[in-house]
Amino acid sequence: MEAKVIKIIDDYRIVLNVGSNDRVTEGMLFQIIEKQGEEILDPDTGESYGTLDIVKATLRVIAVYPKMCICTNSKSTKALGDPLAFSITARLNVNLNQVSGGYNQNIISPIQLGDLAYKK
Template identity: 45%
Template sequence: MSEESTLSKYPASVVKVIDDYTVVINRGSEDGVSKGDQFLVYYVDQEELIDPETGESLGNLEVVRGTGSVTHVQRKMATIKSNRSVSRGRVIRRTSNPGIGGLLVSFAAERETIEEPEREALAFEDVQVKDRVKPV
């Protein structure tokens, strides 16, 4: 999809919140959306921000609800699932191998096991119907 045609089709809107992790948007294959595409979900704060130095309007702040990947595409809509996740840290276990006769010796080999944590999915932050969506 060309950049010009992308700009004319976005922002899109959230049309349904399936659950905290999944939303449906009003753009689909007709608009060039493909499975795996990445999107930013946000809302526009109503307060217009003014530059305190120049007095110039800076516009309205886009408040991010999260990011997601397209998991299903239809002609006029697409399903987006949150792709943010957090890792809770990894566990490192160290154990010593016993020496001869079951006695520990100072040069006994140490074995280290590293357990990588599962990544925990993060939900969209209070996503609402009519929130905005744009490609990232």
């Protein structure tokens, strides 16, 4: 299932253009992909095996509407050194100017309006 980022609420929540009409449910995972990865070709046959796309983020659906859903980062963080600390959702690397309400993390562009997400 393909979805698109249609709203960036803040650096914790993103809205995708799929919802219950598309059988999306709470807890479902989507990955936001940077589709500029290197194409991998078989050295003998020249057959393409696809591209090494970079995962910008893995999102978890937290609220579902008929045509859209709200997602948050599936990753969380804990306070250092405190085994009893509760987990908090990690921030998403979003384009803050669009906030409206290799595998090197340093070269991955921020999540932007129009980015595609795929059901994991």
